[in-house]
Amino acid sequence: MTGQALPRARWRRLIGMGVFSLVMLVLLLALGVWQVHRWHYKDRIQQEIRAAQLRAPVxxxxxxxxxxxxxxxxxxxxxxxxxxxxxxxxxxxxxxxxxxxxxxxxxxxxxxxxxxxxxxxxxxxxxxxxxxxxxxxxxxxxxxxxxxxxxxxxxxxxxxxxxxxxxxxxxxxxxxxxxxxxxxxVGPKPVAGGPIPAPSLPLPPNNSEQYALTWFGLALVVVLEYIFYVRKVLLEPA
Structure with a gap:
């Protein structure tokens, strides 16, 4: 296709797929940024819990x-x-x-x-x-x-x-x-046969970092897929 005008039908295909890819890219990046914020929020919660565990009860x-x-x-x-x-x-x-x-x-x-x-x-x-x-x-x-x-x-x-x-x-x-x-x-280990109390305060899991990497990785896949799609359309025979 070098030096030749791209047929209008192919332009429409590229623009249509480009709009769809852009929407998906923005959505995936937004989800990734949201998980980054949740990651930092949960990390602060975990730090507060660890600090509370060391303090005397209120x-x-x-x-x-x-x-x-x-x-x-x-x-x-x-x-x-x-x-x-x-x-x-x-x-x-x-x-x-x-x-x-x-x-x-x-x-x-x-x-x-x-x-x-x-x-x-x-x-x-x-x-x-x-x-x-x-x-x-x-x-x-x-x-x-x-x-x-x-x-x-x-x-x-x-x-x-x-x-x-x-x-x-x-x-x-x-x-x-x-x-x-x-x-x-919450307490130390009991005597034999007694109830086994909780060893510490509950620590909620923080998997948001993995989720953020997943969303950002999918965003990269969308970009690469669109590049491959454009290459495929441009190399199609007239």
């Missing part, structure tokens, strides 16, 4: 953040335990079935907060030794988990639940004032 407020270590003063409510979930953990002896042990804790304001003491082996809750009188529990808050209509119904006779719903668990305990969240206890 008093539990009315609107606690799930990314800070909080402390609650009050007393344990004896004689009431519940079991949440059906989880399998690996051990040197093989897989072990268990769940999270939920115990009520009454704050100084009279509101009951359900505390997740950690994972225990078994299929139903069992009482664990707890201090009597005034106590302090620390950890992080966890919002109620939403499940679809096919989630198993709780076994109220055994106090086994498959939804982390503080209102439902609190009502099964017989409480009328229950905090709308669960306090997940």
């Amino acid at each position: 008093p539990l407020g009315p609107k606690p953040s799930p990314y800070e270590k909080v402390a609650l003063r009050g007393a344990w409510v004896s004689g009431k335990v519940a079991f949440y979930g059906d989880q399998i953990r690996n051990s040197p002896k093989g897989p072990l079935q268990g769940g999270q042990l939920i115990v009520p804790f009454r704050g100084e304001d009279g509101v009951v907060v359900l505390v997740d003491l950690g994972w225990v082996q078994g299929r139903a809750p069992h009482a664990v030794p707890l201090p009597e009188g005034k106590a302090v529990v620390s950890g992080y808050v966890q919002a109620p988990q939403k499940f679809g209509p096919f989630a198993p119904a709780p076994n109220l006779a055994r106090m086994v639940f498959y939804k982390l719903d503080p209102a439902a668990i609190g009502a099964a305990f017989g409480f009328h004032r229950v905090a709308p969240f669960t306090l997940v206890a």
Whole structure:
């Protein structure tokens, strides 16, 4: 085609594909830039969580953040335990079935907060030794988990639940004032046979860097594909 005018039909094909490629390029670059911003945002969140992990717990407020270590003063409510979930953990002896042990804790304001003491082996809750009188529990808050209509119904006779719903668990305990969240206890490894608490604050994953590279890589593919398309059109015989 050198030295010859390009047929109008081919111009239309090149312009049509060029417009489409430009739209895709702008969209992919926008997605890549958005993921870069999310990458830096999540990185700041992770840094704040790591810093909070090293600090002493702050008093539990009315609107606690799930990314800070909080402390609650009050007393344990004896004689009431519940079991949440059906989880399998690996051990040197093989897989072990268990769940999270939920115990009520009454704050100084009279509101009951359900505390997740950690994972225990078994299929139903069992009482664990707890201090009597005034106590302090620390950890992080966890919002109620939403499940679809096919989630198993709780076994109220055994106090086994498959939804982390503080209102439902609190009502099964017989409480009328229950905090709308669960306090997940954070602590060192327990004695043998006791609940295994969360080792640290939850650290959300940050995969935005990989996503950004993916979008930018696809943008480069669009550019290369259009170059190859133009070359193919120009080399077509008249």
